[in-house]
C-alpha cells in the first residue's frame with residue numbers, strides 16, 4: 001500500500017517543530033508500524049536526509065519504549081496494542097497518517113517523535129520499590145501466603161510497561177494510571193504494605209513536582225492503555241493516599 | 251557552618267514537600283475537596299428542587315404557600331447555617347475547579363494536530379471547567395434575581411404579610427422578551443448541570459476511592475438517571491411559569 005504521512009519534525013527540545021509531509025510506497029500490510037517507519041527512514045538516509053527519530057526497543061510489546069501519537073491516539077487506532085504491535089493492515093491504501101510525539105509538559109521532545117519519559121523513572125525512584133536485601137540468599141517465594149485475589153490484582157497492575165501512553169491520552173496529561181499501577185502492584189502484597197504510606201505520599205509528591213496534570217476521571221488512559229490497566233487502580237491510589245494523609249506512620 | 255546551611259536547606263525542602271502533600275496542595279487532595287463539595291452541592295440540588303416545585307401551583311394560595319416557604323428558608327437558624335456552608339462550598343468548588351482546569355491546561359502546552367478524544371472518553375468529562383463556568387455564571391444571575399431581591403431588593407408584600415417572592419419569580423419569566431431570554435438561559439444552565447453531573451456524579455465516588463465491582467455500576471446508573479431527571483425537573487419550572495402567562 002502507498003501512504004501519506006504527516007510527521008512531527010523537531011531538531012531538539014528547544015527548537016520549534018512542525019508537521020512535515022512524507023510518502024511511503026509499497027508498504028507491506030504485514031509490516032508493523034515501526035517497520036513502516038524504518039522503510040521511510042531507509043529512503044531518507046538514501047537521499048541524504050535526516051531520518052525520523054523515534055523510540056523503540058523490544059518490538060514485541062513488552063518494554064514500553066515505542067511511543068508515537070498516531071492518527072489522534074497514542075499507539076494508534078487499535079486498542080490494547082503498543083506501536084510495535086500495530087500492523088499496517090489496520091490502514092488502507094492511500095491513507096494519510098498523522099504521527100506526533102506523546103505530548104505533555106513532563107515529556108519534553110528530545111527529537112522528532114522521541115520524548116524524554118524520565119519523569120516516570122523519577123516517580124518510581126521516589127517510592128516504587130520495596131526495601132529488602134536482595135544480595136545473596138534467595139527467599140522462598142511461598143514463605144508468606146498471599147490470597148489469590150490479591151496476587152491476581154497485583155499481577156495485573158504489574159503488567160504496566162511504563163510506556164506513558166496514559167499520559168499521552170489524558171486531556172490533562174495526568175500520570176495517575178501509571179502511578180496507580182505502580183502503587184497497587186506493591187501495596188496489595190504483604191512485602192509492600194510495610195512502606196505503603198511513605199510510598200504513596202512520595203510517589204504522588206514526585207508526580208506533582210514533574211508537572212503532570214490532575215486526574216479528572218476522564219478514563220481515556222484506561223481505554224488507550226496497551227495492557228489494559230484499569231481505573232480501579234486509580235481508585236485504590238485515591239484510597240491509599242487518603243489513608244496515608246489521615247493517619248501518620250511515625 | 252556549612253552543616254547548619256545543609257540543615258536549613260533540608261528544612262526548607264521538607265516545608266516545600268509538606269505544603270504539597272497531605273490534604274492541602276497535592277493534586278489528589280484538590281480532587282477530594284472537589285468531590286466532597288460536589289456531593290454536597292448535589293444534595294442541595296435535591297432540596298432546592300423539592301422546595302421550588304411548589305411553583306407548579308400558581309393559584310393565589312399556592313403563591314402564598316411558596317412565600318411562607320421562602321420566609322422559612324431565609325430565617326430558620328439551622329437552614330441559615332447550612333446556607334452559609336453552601337455558599338462556601340460553591341465558592342470553594344469553583345475556585346478549586348478553575349485552578350485544577352488551569353493546571354491541567356498547562357500540563358499539555360503543545361496540542362495535538364490530530365486528536366480523536368471521542369474514541370476514548372466522553373465530551374462532558376473533558377469539559378468540566380467549561381460546564382462549571384456556565385453553571386457559575388448562572389448561579390450569579392439566579393442569586394441576583396431572587397436571593398438578593400429576597401434579602402435586600404425591592405419586593406412586594408402578600409396577603410399574609412410575607413415578602414412576595416412568588417410574584418418576583420413570575421415576573422422574571424413572564425416579562426416579554428426579557429422573560430423569554432431568562433427562560434432560555436435557565437434551560438442552557440440546566441443542560442450544563444446535566445452534562446456536569448453525567449460525568450461528575452460517578453466521578454466523585456471514584457475520587458474518594460470508591461470503586462467496587464458490585465456498587466460502581468449502580469452508582470453509574472443512579473448518576474446518569476439523576477443527571478437527566480433533576481435538571482429536567484428544574485427546567486420544567488420556568489417553562490411552566492412562562493406558559494401560565496395569560
Ligand code: HEM
Nearest residue numbers: 216285288291292344347378379382383386450453454457
Ligand atoms: C450545581 C452546582 C454544581 C454541582 C452539583 C457540581 C458537582 C460536581 C461534581 C460531583 C464533580 C465531580 C468531582 C470529582 O470528580 O471528584 C464536579 C467536578 C467539577 N466541577 Fe462542579 N459542580 C457544580 C458547580 C460547579 C461550578 C460553579 C464550577 C465552577 C467553575 C464547577 C467546576 C467543576 C470542575 C472544573 C470539575 C472537575 C474537576 C476535575 O475533575 O478536574 N462545578 N462538580
Ligand code: SF4
Nearest residue numbers: 160161163164166225
Ligand atoms: S498504565 Fe498503561 S498506558 Fe500507562 S504507562 Fe502503564 S502500560 Fe503504559
Ligand code: FES
Nearest residue numbers: 059063064066084
Ligand atoms: S518497542 Fe517494546 S513495547 Fe514497543
